[in-house]
Amino acid sequence: MNDDFDVTVLHSLRVTDLPPSAVDLARAARTGRRRLRLRYTAVAGVVAALILLSTVAAAVVVPRLGGTPAVPLPVPSSTVAPPLGGCVMGPETKPWMSHVPWMVNDDSWRVAVYLDNVDAVRWIDGKSELIRRVPSGFMVADASRSGDFAGVDNRNKQAWVYHGGRFNRLTLPVDGVVTVRDMNDRGDVVGVVGATVVVWPAGHPGRPRVLTAPDAGGSAAVGIAADGTVVGNVSGGTPFLWHPDGTGEPLPTPAGVAGGAVGALVGDWATGPGVRWNIRTGRADVVTGVAGTGTPDLYGRVYGQSTGPGAPPVAWVNGRIEAIPEPSGEHAFVLFVRSDGRALSGSRSNGVLEWTCGG
């Protein structure tokens, strides 16, 4: 192993043989029953104490929100992507990236939000702002171009959207673990509660909309487009699209592609392993030369690691592969793509690497 670190060394950690199982389901059941009895006893005690202490009312205010207009981004007029125009390494365009592990940003990188102990720090156009009174255990999941952001608590029991200077709790329409998956620029939030896809329309945290799946196999959202179109997967991995009116249909699988779950959505473009969809036209294209699920930009260019030797970073542009440079003697990964494709961020041997593309 040398300094040119190759992630395939991690394959040596794959477990091929397991010894006889030491897992005892009967013991799990006995322990589970004992803990349930203890819990019921504790709950009964708390309820009795509360009755004795009379009633403490907690007012839950569900505010009506006004939407914050997002600064519009240029909308591509064609589904044919412009040339990438070459990428050069540096300079660093996201200064917060080099030292912040728990950070999210909107697709255009105008807004970034991270948690600093108990407070949140929000960057808009490079200016930072401290946001206090963050809900306990809050983990930010996504941000919009207008500066709103959403997330869940660290036990995935509650979800919030930050809008208008306050955290507003998102009403959960069904029981289950909640995750927030994406937020579009007008402030719609999409998430998953249990195995159900839920949209909280901008300005209405108390009015969740459940998106139904074609069968009982469960569904998961990946992203929400500017008009409220949602893409995700149903039945354990079938790519699916829900229109803004709640109706849905499977995304087509192009000939020659084994099929696979949709994994990313930017603008009108969704990607999965070896495939790219335009969610407006319904067209599906085979993406060759990019390993796994690449990250699209607004123009439909797809970024990732090459399927070729050494797996260098590449971009797929209108069916052709364009190289993205790596530092001499090092291996680099493209991890974040600004939605206009003019800035990329990733990792190298000693930390963060940035690229500027398009001349």
Next chain:
Amino acid sequence: MRDELEREYTEYFQVRMPQLRRLAATLCGDAHRGDDIVQAAATTLYMRWKQVCGAGNLDAYVRRTVVNAFLSEQRRPWSRVTLTEALPDRPGDTAPPEERLVVQQAVRRLPPRQQAVIVLRFVCDLPVAEVAELLSCAEGTVKSQTRDGLAALRRLLSPAAREGAR
């Protein structure tokens, strides 16, 4: 738990046990500790089985519980007893098992969630979206944890770091 639910619970785990044990063993790097993790997850799931059955994507929920059990176990002090301040002796190029040990020790020095992300992405070959689902976090978080984890691994496995550990 009623008899019917208990039977469903047992049947479910008997079928899925090999996959769950493999997932846990891969995450923690040790088959025996992996079994402890699956045991803890099975106990947790027993207590919630009625709700879990109605959750829809049962397999995803169960896998997430195993990952959470791994993360909880990592927070306990005894889970780190095998960690050392320095990496083991530098192995020769022709000694794959020792190389595996070096890589495993380096991965175990990462923070728990970073460990989980690196293992799920590059050992289990799961896509970013699926790792985000398993860890109940945003894909951006998976990506940033990937970046930081890989950078740390490169440092830990660099010739200079390994020379210093001898």
